[in-house]
Amino acid sequence: MTHPMAVTNCNIDMESLISDQNRSIATLAITTLLKTGNESSVDRLMKQITNFMSDIADEFKIVVVEAIRSLCLKFPLKHRSLMNFLSNILREEGGFEYKKAIVDSIVILIRDIPEAKESGLLHLCEFIEDCEFTYLSTQILHFLGIEGPKTSDPSKYIRYIYNRVHLENATVRAGAVSTLAKFGAMVDTLKPRVFVLLRRCLFDNDDEVRDRATLYLNTLGGDGAVVETGEDVKEFLFGSLDIPLVNLENSLKNYEPSEEAFDINSVPKEVKTQPLAEKKAPGKKPTGLGAPPAGPPSTVDAYEKLLSSIPEFANFGKLFKSSAPVELTEAETEYAVNVVKHIFDGHVVFQYNCTNTIPEQLLENVTVIVDASEAEEFAEVASKPLRSLPYDSPGQTFVAFEKPEGVPAVGKFSNMLRFIVKEVDPSTGEAEDDGVEDEYQLEELEVVAADYMLKVGVSNFRNAWETMDADCERVDEYGLGPRESLAEAVNAVINLLGMQPCEGTEVVPNNSRSHTCLLSGVYIGNVKVLVRLQFGLDGPKDVAMKLAVRSEDEAVSDAIHEIVASG
Structure with missing residues (x-):
């Protein structure tokens, strides 16, 4: 991975190892060849891999699939043969993790190589015709709903989607109804056909499917008239929910049916889906989303999903880069704070990952006061406090700055952690009602050209x-x-x-x-x-x-x- 040119001298010897009896050695040989080979060797390697794949276990197959994905991103002109290979192995026997790795790879190639989009979507459509995994079918239907309407001929995908309504379980049928609605919303010429198909779904034997069909028919034009879809309807179908789904699920479970309707505004917006900062220990690196995103694209995707779910930052556009976490506190201090710099074209968002390491304290209304006097090109535009920071339960607070668009503005920022501290009774875990406002000085932070x-x-x-x-x-x-x-x-x-x-x-x-x-x-x-x-x-x-x-x-x-x- 680090010195591919140094390894190429061994490639000819390594090709003989593809047929080694030890399948671990064979897998390592094939993945190394995939990562170090040149464009002209791709077709020859693919022939050898085809014979080899049926002999190895799923965990080895996943390694090969990931190497093929990297190869395709490296040589986009070879996307056709590599995509065909992925679609062929997708139809063969294999467990869930293996099939998921192939689907994820095809999705990444569709997103990163525009020429691969149409063939990739058709490969996924053919896969869901015979897919035994509900999770993968619904994921693919969701992806089809977003990407399919933007293709040159969206109508060719409708048959595959509507087949799911006839042939699959209720979860997949419900997913197919939502996907049909997205095609109806985005492609006006398809609207009459989509209306006909959605009306047929009103007679489904599952209430979720019927409810979705009713909802979308009314949303897209309940009287059957084919009118242009409004922006608010597109936002409803394609927009992201500004509250975490896990919080919405918990609130709905706790809701007692009564005269008072469920109020979505009562759902907490604090993101608690995954720890974004870890309590620091000597030599312990941050994990989860607080980890450096240099590895798989999924980490960057997770940051993007997190930021777009926060209304204050939703209109900042596409996330360009997220830095590795920068420590703002010494090891073994009362509060552990690191910061991730998220760079947008015209904005920078600082995500402060905070951990309270004192069992007898609860911190509330946690914010970071940022002094940007040494960063003249930056102007603070939004901040998102952290409502509550219990002991050893990481959380995040955010501060956003506007900067000149497309310009590598640099500067120094000094940071002060501000919060209300409440004493906690160790025996009961209950916090006192009254708290005291307090501050904690953090290290300086720099935005540099390399960001x-x-x-x-x-x-x-x-x-x-x-x-x-x-x-x-x-x-x-x-x-x-x-x-x-x-x-x-x-x-x-x-x-x-x-x-x-x-x-x-x-x-x-x-x-x-x-x-x-x-x-x-x-x-x-x-x-x-x-x-x-x-x-x-x-x-x-x-x-x-x-x-x-x-x-x-x-x-x-x-x-x-x-x-x-x-x-």
């Missing part, structure tokens, strides 16, 4: 460099002054830019007097950037550097030079 850059590697730097427009190239030379070593200078520039080193070039050979480092990334605004750094010793300790930047936008190439010049 506006995503680490995204390229498989072949030279090819990528040569296909990038040379008109957007910017070259300049810089003196970096006296440095401990060439390696320290290389590391400092990589950290300053926040880019992904390519082909192992971040490693400087011992006693080397010059070095070339290749970097790749995606800059805010989703602009691809490539950097070629040439370092050399200018005297005993002084380091000189030549910086060449190519990007899809010359303004971004200039911006990289500005970061280096000011850093």
